[in-house]
Amino acid sequence: MTQLPIPVHVGSEPLDHWDDIEARQRQFSEEAAPWLQEQRRPTIASATLDWLVLGFEPRWVGFDTADCAVALQPSVYSGQGADEFNRFRQGAESRGETALVISPIGDLEQKPRGALFQHDDSVSIGQSYTSVSSRPIGKGARVRAAEDLGDADRQLALRMLNCNPAPRWRSLSLSGLESYNGRVRHPAEGALVPILETELGEPVVAAWISPDGVERRYVVPVETPWPLLLQWLREQALPEFVPGAMRRARRQLATDQTLMTRRERDVRTALAELEADYFTRRHALERDLEEAQTGASTVREGLLYGTGKQLVDAVRAVLESTGVDVVDLDEELGGTMNADLLCTYAGRARLVEVKGFSGSAPERAYQDLVRHLREWEKLPGVTPVVGGALILSYQIRIAPQERSRRPYGRPEFLAAQAEPVITTLDLFDAWREEGAEDIHRLLFGPATEELTQPLTGDAQPMLAAGHGGPEVGRRRWFRRG
DSSP states (O other): OOOOOEEEEESSOOHHHHHHHHHHHHHHGGGSOHHHHTOOOOGGGOTTOOHHHHTEEEEOTTSOOTTOSEEESOOOSTTTTHHHHHHHHHHHHHTTOOEEEEEEESOTTOOOOOTTOOOSEEEEOTTSSOEEEEEEOOTTOOEEEOSSOOHHHHHHHHHHHTOSSOOOOEEEEEEOEEOTTSSOEEOOOSEEEEEEEETTOOEEEEEEEOTTSOEEEEEEETTSOHHHHHHHIIIIIHHHHOHHHHHHTTOHHHHOGGGOOHHHHHHHHHHHHHHHHHHHHHHHHHHHHHHHHHHHHHHHHHHHHOOHHHHHHHHHHHHHHTTOEEEEHHHHHTSSSSOSEEEEETTEEEEEEEEEOSSSOOTHHHHHHHHHHHHHTTSTTOOOOSOEEEEEEOOTTSOGGGSOSOSOOOHHHHHHOOSOEEEHHHHHHHHHTTOHHHHHHHHHOSOOOOOOOOOOTTOOOOBOTTOSSBOOSOOOOOOOO
């Protein structure tokens, strides 16, 4: 049976109107009247939008809309589509159907706004004093599907999340009307149901439900491609919310489950299960990613851009994640009397000096480590060490990928080095790949065997990291009291 196009109301003048406008703009150019120069063809009236292939028949401003199934970007202004939208809504109500509406929101040109204006656009709801306002969110905002969505709304969420390029997200809010003198106030009506939301729970795609339940208006970013929305309407929204429109267009035969063959039902069920599984897995992976990013951000920021305590804490977190025992010497000694950290692994202990510089790494940073090693032996009751290590962060005003991997270059200075110098870039690379052995090799060298010197003085034997028996290395913690 031949399928018929589904009539939809489009809140724009017909294509030939915009063809004439653009022709006159080209003809008169800069001599055109200001009102003519300001005219812009809306994307819904694009000449490249193939309505018939998408399965729809557009009813523009000036056309009858009483039998339309959907209203696309309707207007509330008289002479610009308000009458047509009212007839559309009355027609849906008379048939006992849902009046489906799609309203894009946002400013494509991103015009500057005054300090008193926080919203870049709003959508006025007909039949009430209610409007939906949008407020731009910064670039890179992460959004997620709202909980407990129906089938059609869940599919819209998935399509929007997979839209490439992604639209610019704006938080949506519902507001009523209040006069400046405060005498007349109309509270917002209806409910704004989130479909996509930010991590703070702000809706960025939502459905407004009218108080009488007749109208279901989807508010989407203005950058959303119309083919995406029209395909979703035909495949999910209309069959779920306005099945009568599908029957009138002779499309219900292929979507009515009571008329499906067993194979059609089985494939349809399998497809629904696949989509539900994808939706569930995506949610789980988004949560895992959020947890991973939260855990990694502090260390990543500290290693690549930190100085002072922030850098020391990041280095400590990395070393402890690989099983290295770390003592903060500033806390233990009550001040900056020596190096920053005492690190022990497999019976070997090293003093670690951590330094961060905005420019190039000075040679004095290594000299500080050498001085701390000499002074360490003079401190009472400390752990004997096999040496030290200098961990350097430098050129932090430059992007990490553009920094030099060699902190020092003078041959005489390099020849005199006896202790390892580790850049935070190398430490970061090993940490992000979870290379515990690489981190141990950077800090302690290729040999990880325990030292065999006996304990001396009043030092007490302790278990070495990763060993179940008594430690045979020379390891002595600070004496208290």
